[in-house]
Amino acid sequence: MSESGDKPFSTDRWKQVEALFHRALDLPKGDLDVFLERECGDDEELRDLLERLVLADTLEDALVDHSLEELALPLLTLPGPAHSPPVLDPGTSVGRYRLIEVLGTGGMGTVYRAERADGAFDRQVALKVVHTTRLGDEAARRLRQERQILARLDHPGIATLLDGGLTEDGLPYFAMELVEGASLTDFAAKRNLSTQARIRLMIQVAEAVDFAHRNLIVHRDLKPSNILVTDAGVVKLLDFGIARLLDEEADDAVTRTGLALLTPEYAAPEQIRGDAITTAADVYALGAVLYELLSGRRPFGHVARGWRGLERVLKEEPPPLSQAEGLDRSDRRALEGDLTTITAKALQRDPRRRYGSARALSDDLTRFLEGRPVTARPDSLMYRASKFVRRNRVASGLAAAAVAAVLLGGAGTLWQAREARLEAQRAQAVGDFLFSLFDGADPDLHPGEPVTANELLEAGLARVDSLRAGPEVRAALLTTLGVLFGKLGQDERAEPLLRQAVDESMSSLGERHPTTGRALDALGTRLGLTGDPEEGVALLKRALATRRATGATLMEIGTTQGNLAKALENAGSLDEAIVTYQAAIETLEEATGGDSLAFASELMGLAQAYEDNERFEEADPLMRAVLRIRQPHGDSPPHATALHNLGHLMSAWRDDSDSAVALHSASLDMWRRMFPDGHPEISRSMEQIARIVELRGEWDRADSLYAEAIAHWSDLYGDVHPYLAAIQANQANLRYRRGELAQAAEAYGEIVRIYRAAGEIGALAVSVHNLGVINREMGNYERADSLIRDGLALRRSYLEEPHSTIALSLNSLAGLNNLQGRWSEAEDLARQALGQYEEVLPEGHSSTHGARLELGVALAGQGRWAEARPLLEVVHEAYGEMLNPADALRGRTGLWLGVVNLGEGEASVGRDLIEAALPVLEGALPDDAPEVVRARRELARMNP
Amino acid sequence: MSNPPRVTQLLAAVREGEEGSFDRLFEVVYEDLKLRAHYQLSASSPTLNTTGLLHEAYLKLAGAETPDWSDGQHFFRVAARAMRQIVIDRARRHLSQKRGGGRAAVDLDAVQVGADAVADRMVALDQALSRLSEQDPRLAEVVELRFFGGLSVDETAKTLGISARTVKRDWRLARAFLQGHLG
Structure with missing residues (x-):
């Protein structure tokens, strides 16, 4: 079937094949040759095909003999989930802690009472070992970063996260403030609390949740057992942000939706569907907890698990609170009215119809206690009216922003009036300075050569100190110079300048000053992109607070939000990044309308965050919206990038390789139009197309595209760049797979040369090794031996043994x-x-x-x-x-x-x-x- | 996701051979099955029960108590195709992520593991199945229904309106054809 199998046979011929095949199967063993001789005569093709089919029929263990269930499982699930959580013995060490006793076990893992093994502190902690997810090195590193962000969530109603890491078995653990208390529902039941007292507890819970939300952290797994109440009646929330951490670190899309960890009884419909999870999911969970606390029943009873139950959550409203099962008449009467309306509003299926924040819920509960009218209305007129206006979350957020602007407008406007004058002066000063740089570009110093931007900036920098300027102008100048250095890719120059700008601005103008806001934004953005995204996040949060407090324009605020979102993404906090992108988009839409390029940039940021989170359905329309906005503006790098990104989405998600190739080709053409003399993205686009068609089995086309990408790149940058080696490696591997060993070996010779020149030792070791493997396949055992040994030596020079790649070389x-029959050497190795x-x-x-x-x-x-x-x-x-x-x-x-x-x-x-x-x-x-x-x-x- | 009546209508449209109805039904069933597979796999001990998934989806989407084979016929054909698509999508995504972004070559003689190997084999099977379909669509459908849909020989026979013996014969030739292409 080899090549001839690529073209179907005519119907008649296939009928002939079919009939002969079935007859051949009934033959006694050994009669096949005679049979084929008789039936096929000198029809070689037919004979060959039948021989192959009959042989294939005898081969055992065809792929389709297995059940899809067992085959596809590793593809669809994480490898090796721990099934029954082993309970660790008291005295076991976990990180810096020693376990004392088991406090409880839950779906996610086991919680122990523990103490510091080194006696550094005598405070005991609650240590939770999670059994549902096993993490690799990279995930563990990100976990550590995230944990630090969570550890800053300092609120009396939230149990502090103290520490975290991986156990020796690679299971994540978290050490938390040890809270002695009962779960919210147990506490209320044991003390037989009145409805009023229960509501007061709930207000505490909602306020703590609101605090976290304002720090952009969503709990995602709120339930009574995560809400403890101490004997003194103080509420403490456990596990804040942990569900998200684990969720995000899981390598697999299926578990990443949050389904693996959520507790269905309290999960919002969008959470069950695997949609974007925002603070609204916590509001829903608060509603579910409130419902249970007041009625003793969960909104969907105890059947929310399983497909049927989940379906109910997705499709039905829970019975009104006052009609919850098992209530007697006086209970019903007590819960009718406002409390029923409040829980119903928190439990809306549509996140947009819920309370806008946990704060709004707690405010309504407070109003209820004080006997004032609550804001929740059963299907209010306002909702019905606004329903048509607020077509999506972006729009409804906008409305909220508009309301906030009206409320806060007074203060902001005053600020702005005063600042506007100062701003004008400052802008003038900075502008003058920048123009002056061009005066300094003295052609005598650079005879015959244009001055580079870099030289210009260096000259300017030299002049800043001699400039007699106020602190404000100085800080603004340093910021501008830092940003410009950053744009030239000079990170090592940019960062210290920006730090200096922040320091000077802080000390002379204070944190709450527009210039400080701008400096914080610039430094945070830079660190968010390169270096230390986590510090970038912290700086950008400060920048945002400052910008808001100093009456910055919506455009500025939206831009900072966008920068924060990008930094969060780079720091690995995808969910938070998504929420923040959404906020940036709302702000920028308000500032510039829904068709500005700034708006489009953040939209693309959000789309990519969705894509990284495998929320492809949500990424798709956003990317298309970006393209619609950019279309009328003609060719531009972001436009070409948007085409590229949608192309990637089409191949990675839709497996629509035709569309993907078309989009990448459009992107490629645009880059070519913009940069007729060549551009790195031209090579990258060609490589993308090559990979897609390679996966489609169009090997010739892939090979020639790789070759074009390689040629273009080496025209641009010469033939020593590591990226060049990477494309060549793709091409070489393709050739190896096609059995074109000599060509593969030739390519790897080049690759080795490039990586050696670039000093990329890891990649060099892989390439040398691969060249050895190819030589082995070619039968050049001596050459293979010396190459693989070279690869081994390289690996030993930078890796510590034992190591899996060293083992691979051995x-x-x-x-x-x-x-070669050298058995005892082989045995030893x-x-x-x-x-x-x-x-x-x-x-x-x-x-x-x-x-x-x-x-x-x-x-x-x-x-x-x-x-x-x-x-x-x-x-x-x-x-x-x-x-x-x-x-x-x-x-x-x-x-x-x-x-x-x-x-x-x-x-x-x-x-x-x-x-x-x-x-x-x-x-x-x-x-x-x-x-x-x-x-x-x-x-x-x-x-x- | 759609309401049951829509699926019933779509099934009727498919039965009457209305243009585009197969694609529309496919979309609905694809999304539904994907969601169901999600739930099965997100349980504490994940399993994938294709047969169960399909039947459940049928009962739910078509709103039928017991499968009526005149509609079931169309439904299971669509559902098996959808199941194939779900698995292959997943496999391709896995591969495209693996091979993304101009990274250095992987060690050529490292054994392919777990999901990698399965993803490669699934994509290869998908391609071979498409070739088989060009040659003989019925053989490809037999594989789709039995392998991806998890239907028994009898159910496959009913769905395609052929005898169980024919299903068995088709299966054997299809299997040999695929073996040859995958080898």
């Missing part, structure tokens, strides 16, 4: 020695590889099987059957489940397990194994490969 060497793998990888990891295979082969080669057998049997079974039946590794394992069986006198088992292995080996390896030869020889010996 194992590849072992394999090479096995191929394979043992080293296996040892290192076992130290760093989980049991049963596919790489450990790779080392077991080489060790097994080395032992079998020496005739040590009994030692080889258990190793090879384990690998045989594991590969049977893990690998494509046609994978050479499966063939090799089958061959050697067969050899072991023959050695131990199990002739028929051995023969079956080798007979099955031979076609696999023949398909995957060159005809004269040692293992193909070996398999044929073994079979020939048995069937003389």
Whole structure:
């Protein structure tokens, strides 16, 4: 079926194939040749096809023989979730803590009472070990960063997060302030609290939640067991932000929606659907908790779990509070009216119809206690009227912003009037200064050469100190210079200048000053993009507060929000970034209308944050909106980037490779029009298209696109840039997969040269290793040996052993020695590889099987059957489940397990194994490969 | 997601061969199945029960108590196709993320693990299945219904309106064809 299979046969011919195939299956073994001879005559094509089909029919273990359930599971879920959480013994150390006793277990994990193992503090803590998610290094690093942000959430109603990290088994843990208390509902029940007293508790809860929201942190898993009340009646919320942390760190889209962790009884519909989670989800949960606290029932009873229950949450309103099940008449009467209206408003299915904030809910509860009218109305006229206006969240946020502007307008306007004059003076001063820089560009100093922007800025910088200017102008100048250096990519010049600007502005003008706001924004933005995004986030939050307090324009506020969102994204706080982008978009839409380019930029920011969070459905319309806005403005880099981004979305999410290629091509054309002399993005677009068509199996087209991308890039930057090597590696790997070994080797020769010149040791080690592997496939064992050894030496020069990539090099060497029959060298190398793998990888990891295979082969080669057998049997079974039946590794394992069986006198088992292995080996390896030869020889010996 | 009546109407439209109705039904079923798969997989011990998913989706979307095979026919064909799409989307996304962004080459002889290997194989199967469909659409549908839809031989036979024996014969040829293309 090889090449001929690419074109369908005519219907008649296929009918013929079909009929002959079924007849061939009924033949006694051995009669096939005669049958084919008779039926096909000299129709080679037909004969060939039938032979292949009949052979394929006998192969066991086709992909479609397995159930989709087992096959697709690893694809759709996280690898290796811990099923039953093991409880750790008292005395066990976790990070800096020693466990004392179990306080409780829940869906997410187990909570222990613990103390500092080093006795640094004698305060006991609650230590929660989470069993549902296992994290890798990168995720753990981000977790640490996030944790620091959470740790700053300092409020009496929120249990402080003290510490966190990973246990030795890679499970996340969090140390929190230990709260001695009962859950909200237990507390109320035990003390038989009045409705009034319950509402007072709820107000405390809502206020704490509101505090967190104002710090842009959403709880996402509010429920009575996360809300403790101390004996003194003080509410403490547990686990703030942790659901999000874990959720976000999970590697997989399915768990990332939050479904893995949420408690369905209190989860908002949008949370169940996996939509964007905002503060409104917490408002819903507060409503659910309030409902339970007042009526003793959960809004959807106890059946919110399972598909049926979830469906109810998505589609139905809960019964009104006063009609909750099991209430007697006097209860009902007590809950009728305002309390029913308030809970109903918090529990609206549509987030836009809920209270706008936790504060608004607590305010309404307070009004109720004080006997004042509440704001919630059963399906109020205002809602119905506004429903048509507020078509989406952006719009409704805008309305809120407008209201706020009216309320706060007085103060802001006064500020602005006074500031406007100062601002004008300052702008004049900065402008004068910048113009003066051009005067300093003395052509005599640079005869015949244009002055670079960089030189200009350096000259300006030299002049700032001699300038007699007030602190305000000085700080503004430093900020401007810092921003400009940053735009030129001179981070190392930009950052100190911006820090100086912030310091000087702070000390002479104070935090609440527009110039300080601008400096904070500039430094925060820079750090948010490069360097330390976490510090950037902190600075931008300050900048935002200052800008708001000093009457900055909506445009400025929106821009700072956008910068904050980007920094949050880079700091790994995706959810918070999304909320912040939304805020920026609302502000900018208000400031500039819904079709400005500034608005479009933040819209794209939000779209990309959605994409990173795998919320593709939400990213898609935003990107299209960006394109609509940019369309009339013609070609521009952001426009081309927007096309590129939507193209990526189309290939990554929709698998609409035609649209993706079309979009990338449009982007490519635009870059070409804008930069006829060449631009790096031209190469990047071509590489993108190449990767998409490669995945589609259009290998020739992919190959030539890679070649074009490579040519363009080397025209621009010469032939030493690491990105060039990366495209070349893509091309080389494609050629390797196509069996074009010589071309692949040639390309890798170039790649090695580039990485060596660039001093990128990690990439160099991989490339040298790969060049070795390609040489091994070509049968150049000596060259392969020395290259793989070079790769190993490189890895040892910068990695610490044990390390999985060092083990990989060792194992590849072992394999090479096995191929050459140098069994004892191979044995030694394979043992080293296996040892290192076992130290760093989980049991049963596919790489450990790779080392077991080489060790097994080395032992079998020496005739040590009994030692080889258990190793090879384990690998045989594991590969049977893990690998494509046609994978050479499966063939090799089958061959050697067969050899072991023959050695131990199990002739028929051995023969079956080798007979099955031979076609696999023949398909995957060159005809004269040692293992193909070996398999044929073994079979020939048995069937003389 | 849509209301049951719409699905019933769409099914009727598909039955009458109305233009575009298959695509519209497909969209509805795709979203519904994706959501259902989500829930199954988000349980504490994730499992994927394709057959269960399809039947549940049918009962719910078509609003039928017991499958009426005249509608079920169309529904399961659409649903199996949707299931295929869901799995392949996921696989491609996995691969496109893996291979994103001009990164340095991966070690060529590292064994492909878990999701990687499955994703590669699924995408290859999808391509092979498309080729099979060009050659013989019915064979491809038999694979879709049995492998992606989790239907039994009898259910597949009813859905396609052919005999169980034909399903078995089709399956065997389809399997050999796919083996050959995947090998």
